[in-house]
Amino acid sequence: MDPGRWLGRALIWVVMAAFVVFFALPIVWLLLAPTKTLRQLLLDGPFTVGSFDGLLQNWMDLTSYQNGLIWTWLGNSAMYSGLALIVTLAISIPAGYALALTDFRGRRTLLATTLVVMLIPNTALVLPIFLELSAVRLVGSPLSVILPFSFFPFGVYLTYIYFSTAVSRDLLDAARIDGASELRVFTRVAMPLATPVIALVGFFSFTGNWNNYFLPFVMVPGRKAPIQVGLAELLSNVPQFNPTNAASTTIDLPALALGTLFSVAPVLIIFLFSQRFLVTGMTAGGTKE
C-alpha cells in the first residue's frame, strides 16, 4: 500500500475513533457521576468510580425530594406515553391499512396531507394547540397531553408503507371472495401480519412522547408534569445553578445526574434492544429508488 493511502486510512480511523469518544464520553460520565459525592464530583478525576454508599446516598436524596416527587413524575410520564401509545396504535394502524389497501374518496388527499404534516416538527404546533385546548378548558387535564401525543402522522405513514409493500392486495381479495367482511379482512388477515409495524410505530411514538418537553411544559405543570419537565424543575433546587441557601432541601449535582439517568432509563433500555427498529423505521421514511 502506498504511504499516501495508508495515511488517509489512518486519518479516517482517527476521526472515527474521535467521534466514538465524543458520543460515548458524556454517557460514560453520566453513568459514573451518581456514584460520587459532590466533593468527589468536583475534585476527583471525571472517570473515577465513587462508591456504592455514594450511589445510595444520592438515590435517597433524589427519591426523598418532596416526598418522592420523582416517582410521581415518572409515573406521569409512563401514563401519558403509555395511554398515548395505545390510542396511537388504535387509530394509526387502521388508517395506514386503509390508505394502503382500500379505496375511498379523498385517499390521495389524506395521504398527501399526512406526509406534509408528518414533516412538521411537533413543537411548531404546541402553542396553537395550547390556545385551542385552553379555549375548550382542557388545559391541565391529562387529556391535554395524551390526545395531542396520540396524533402521530408518521406512524400512519409507516403503516401505510408497510402494508403497501409487505401485504398483497390479492391476499385480501381472496379473503373477500370467501365472503369475509371488511372488518374481518382487517382483523383476521391484515393484523396478524402487522406485528413488525405495530412494534415500530409503538417504538417511535413512545420514545418521542417520553422525551417531549414543550407540550407537557405548558399543558400540565407542577405535580402533573412528566419527568422531562420535572427534571428541569429540579434545576431550581441545585445550588450551583440557582441561588438558594437552605442546604437541607437542595439537590446536589450527583443527585441531579442520577435524576437525568432516571429520566432517560426507559428510553435508553428500549434503544439498547431495538437498534434494528430504529434503522428500518427511519429508512422507511423514504422509498427505495
Place this chain on the structure above:
Amino acid sequence: MAPQHHRTSVSRLLITATAIAGLAALTACSGPAGEIDENYGFVVAEQNPDSEITIWADATRQPAVEAFQKAHPEVKVNLVVDDGSANGSATLQTKIALADQAGEGWPDVAFSTQTNDASWAAKETNGVQAFAAPLDKGYFDEDFLSGFTPGALDPVTIDDTVYGLRNDLAPVLFWYNKTLLDEFGYDVPTTWEEYQELGDKLASDHPDYFLGTVGDSFAGPYVFYWSGEAPIYQVDGDTFHSDTSDANSMKVTEMLDHMVANGTLTQDSVFGADFVAKADHLVAIPGPAWYSGALFQNPDSVNAAAGQWGAANPLTWENGGDVTGNVGGGMWYASSHSKNLEAVKTFLEFIVSDPSTAGTGGLPAYQSAADAWLSDQASSGFYDGDFAGAVSTAAGSVWNGWGYPNFSPETSWTKIIIPGIASGKTIKELSADWQKEMQNEAQAQGYTIG
C-alpha cells in the same frame, strides 16, 4: 359506497364548523362569575375549610413552612418548591398565566423573592380575576396589617390596596470581617470612596483578598446602583426612566470597573461554590440584611465564627444623601382563587410574624418579629459592633427614587453585564446597551420611555 363518501365529507365540514364555533363561543364568554364577597372584598371561590393548601415557595422558605406545619398540624399543607422567581426569571408570573388559561392549578399561597410582582398580580388578565387577593378590604384584620414596619408594604400597595405581605426587609448594609480588618490594620470604611481606597490597598498589599462580588444579578443593580442614587430604574405612572450616563450612575460604574479590574470585586455568585471556596478571603461586602442568614450564619457558606463579622451603617457617597439600596425582601401572596382562605390567613400570619421563623434568615418585615430578631442577634453577640443600630439605620434609609415596574433590572444585568465582564469588557463600555435593554423591556411591558 358512494353515498357514504358524500356523507363523510359533509359531516367532516360540519365537525370543523361546530368546533370552531364552539371555540369562538368559549373565548367570548370566559369572565369571572359571582359577586364580590363583602367579608373579603373580592369574588371568593366556594370555600372548603378542610382542604389542603398549596404553597409555592423557594427552598430557602422550606424550613419556615415546616415550622408552620409543626405549629399548626390542623392545616394540611402541600409545599411546591420553585426558584422563587430569583434573578427576575418571572417563574411565578408565567406559571400563574398558565393557570389562568387552564382555569385551575393556582396555588393558595405564593412566594416571590422579587418585590415587583404586584404590578401584574393585582390586575385582572384576559378576563381572569387578579391572582393576588386584596388583603385590607376585610380579609385580614387592620390590627394585624398595621403591625408591619412602616413602608414595608409599599411595593405591594397598588391604588391604596394591599395585595401581599412582606417576608423581610432587605436594606443594604456594610458587612465587614473584623478579624481580617484588625489583622491588616484597616478601619471600617464609611463611604464608597473609602471602600474603593480600601480595595486599592488590598490589591497592592494583600492580593487575593476581596470586597464583594458583582456576579449576582441582584448585586449590581440593587446593592451598588440603588445605593448610589443612580436614576436607572425609575417609574412615574406609566413612564419608565433609565439613564446610565447620569453623574450618579457614572460614579458607581467607574468604581465597579476599577474594583473589578484590580480583583477586589469578583464575578462569582455568593451562592456559588467558587465564592464559598474563597470566603475566608472576604474582607467586607456591601449587601442586604438577609446575608446574615444566607451567608454568615450559614454553615454551607461563609459560616462565620461569633465576633468575626460585623455590620456597619450603609456606605454613602461623599456628595450624596444618607441613603442605601434594597435587595428584595420576599413577598407572600394569597390567591384570590383559594378554596380555603381561612387556612391561608393562618399560614400567612404565622409566616410573616412568628418570632421564631419570620424573616427566614433576614430582618423580619413585621415590627414585633423584627424587634425580637434584632434583640436576639444583639444578645447573642454574634456580630461585632452595633448590629441592631446599623440594621435600623439601613432600614430607615432606603432611597425612594426607584420604582416597582413589571420587570426586573436583574434580567438585563445578567443578559448584558455579567457575560460582558466575563469576556473582559468594562461596565462603562456596556452601560449604554444595558440602559437600552431595560428601556426595551419597559416598552415591551407597555411603559413609555421618558
Place this chain on the structure above:
Amino acid sequence: MGVAFVTPYTLFLLAFGALPTLYAIYLAFTKNNAFVGLDNFVRVVQDYRFMPAVGHVGLYLIVWLISLIVLVVLLALAVHGVRSRRLSTSVRFIYYIPGALAGASSVLLWLFVLDPSVSPVSGLLNLLGSDSFVNTIQIDRLPVVLAIIAFWTGAGGWIVIMYGALNNIPNEVMEAARIDGAGPIKTALFVQIPLLRKWISYMVILSLAAGTQLFVEPRVLSQASRGVVPQDYSLNQLAFLFAFKQNDFNGSAAISLLLLVVALGLSVFFVFRGGLFERD
C-alpha cells in the same frame, strides 16, 4: 369501508393539525375578537427581541447544518468502509445511542459537560478559553454549543440511515468504479455522495424545520445560568413570553404562525419536489 378505518385518524388530524392552525390564524389576525389585519405581525416583528432571536436561530442553523452535512456524510462513509462487520455495528451503535437522550435530559447532561468545575473535558474547555460556566455559554458561543448538543443527540441516527443507503448501492456500481481505477475518495465523491443526495436533502429539510423551533435547549440553559442565556434567545421562547409574560396571545399566535409557515413551506416543498416519499 376504508372511510371507517381512517375516520378516527382524520378527526385527530383535524383536531390537532388543522384546527389549532386555523385558531392560530384567527388569533394572529385579530385583537379582542376584532379583525386587525397585520397589526399583530407588525408588532412582534418590530419587537426589540424579534430580530435578535431570528439572528440567534439563523446562526445556530448555519453552524449546525454545515457540521451535520459534512460530518454525517464523512462518518457514514468511514463506517461503511470498515471491513469487520462486528466493529462496524459497534461503532454505529455507539454513534446512535445518545439519540435516547432528547429534550431536557440531553441539555442537563450537557450542563455538566459545559461546566468546567465538573466537566469530563474541563481541560479542553480551559484550552478553548472558558474557565467558568458563564464563559462557556456566552451568547456568541451559544450557536456552536447548541449545535454540538444537537449533533450529539441527533447525528447518530442519520449516520445509521446514510450507512443503510450506502449499503443499497448495488455492488456492480461500486465494482465498476473500482475497475475504472477510482480510489476511495473518488468513489465517494463521484459515486456514493451523488447517490446519497436525496437522503442528505431529507436530513437538511427535517433538521432545518426542527431547528427553527428551538425551545427546550436555550430554556434549560437559561434556567441553569441564572439568565445569562436570556429567556428570549429563540423565537419559540419569545412566543412563550408573549403568551405568558405579556398575556398577548395574539402576538404569540403571530410568531407561532410565522414559524409554522416556515415549517409547512419546507415540508410541502420537500414532499412534492423532493421525490423521496411514495405518494402513489
